[in-house]
Amino acid sequence: METKPPTPTAVLVGLQMPEVDDIAHEASLDELERLVKTLGYAVVGRVSQRRDGTGAAAVLGSGKLAELAALTGGTGRVGSMAPPPRSKARERFGDKAEATGPEEAETDAAPRPRFVIVDHELSPSQIRNLERATGAEVLDRTGVIVEIFHRHANTREAKLQVEMARLKYVAPRLRESSGGGGRQQGPGAGESTLDLDRRKIRDRLAELKEQLEAVQRDSDHRRSARRDQLRVALVGYTNAGKSSLMRALTGSQVLVEDKLFATLDTTVRILQPETRPRVLVSDTVGFIKQLPHDLVASFRSTLTEALEASLLLFVVDASDPTYEAQLEVSRSVLREIGADAVPSRLVLNKMDRVDEAGRAALLAKHPDAILLSAHAPGDVSALRDTIIAFFEAEMVEDVLVLPYARQGLIGEIYESARVLSEDYDETGRVLKVRGLPGAITRLRRSLAAT
């Protein structure tokens, strides 16, 4: 008979810096808890401490460290050189009354939390110290995010990008594997397993970089074919409702989930009902605070989609009390990739969860924002009108003459512009068109080419 493996459990650790208020601190731990749940772990406790910085050797002060170790069954001391302990004897360490869940204190078999997850980026030595003191496996926020991206990546490009980010995260955190004596026999003797592992990682990174460049040349090609088209990109914090809006606007079946980082790949679909010229809508990867730098870099190409859009819709979960901080995170990531020059509109989503007073406050603060719910068809259709109006304002009118010998281009003209009228004279078809200036320039170029 098959039994399901027990859900791994984790304790969260948060450091509250002087400039962070209680609400923001709790919200950050709530978010970490959602991230950890996305990984499939159950959170059984939280340990928080006010600190002036994140640099302490074992992250927490000695009292708090003992409190944490009592939960996880560690010694609470960093000093021991022993590998992270996981023995039954250690698991009995500490006062049972302090155990997190009541069920833990009751049965002997109840496992101690296997993971300690810290809401900050830690140095490799901090991770090591904390593992020694707690006897648990230690992950930091970055490690959790990298792992989620790793599990959710679907397309070849996303997989390559995530593997690169993951190796870059893992490499400095490698330590001598225990039991092997740290020395490699045979070829490469004299090189420690650690050096060997690091060399392997470097080689693999070089290989990945090459593969990624090939894939990206391909997608650059596809993207340039979409140049001068009417493109709008949905960007914003994870779980804000980008994919829900994408579905509603384009009738497509993109994944919508109440999970952080449900979407890792950019998808492009046509705005429905279709317009002339048609509008392309892109759904993109969500942002999160402290998005690991390597992941930002590796998603640059995915986000190029956003960079090349004519309009960015900044989607925000307006029902989230920390929505402003989330908006700021999204803005700063987009600044980092150079997308802050693209015209944008603020879309305050999930208004169905906001009461009248909240609505008035939001409007007072963001008078230009579009307030809506992705679940309300009327709201979505109004958003569609706003998108169309934006492009209308950008479009210009012009007259193109299509010589009789070049009739093959008619399809391209209809695709990239709206044909207002058609006449015939001795030179050819005379078309009055309306489209984006870039598209009309490109059409003129095609017509001029022989």
Ligand SMILES: Nc1nc2c(ncn2[C@@H]2O[C@H](COP(=O)(O)OP(=O)(O)OP(=O)(O)O)[C@@H](O)[C@H]2O)c(=O)[nH]1
């Ligand atoms: N109440 C309410 N829930 C919404 C609304 N829009 C989206 N949601 C819910 O919010 C959750 C996240 O929605 P998604 O569309 O997957 O969010 P996303 O921005 O694509 O998230 P990532 O892909 O993880 O970055 C889902 O459970 C949606 O059903 C809304 O207007 N109102």
Ligand SMILES: [Mg+2]
């Ligand atoms: Mg999504």
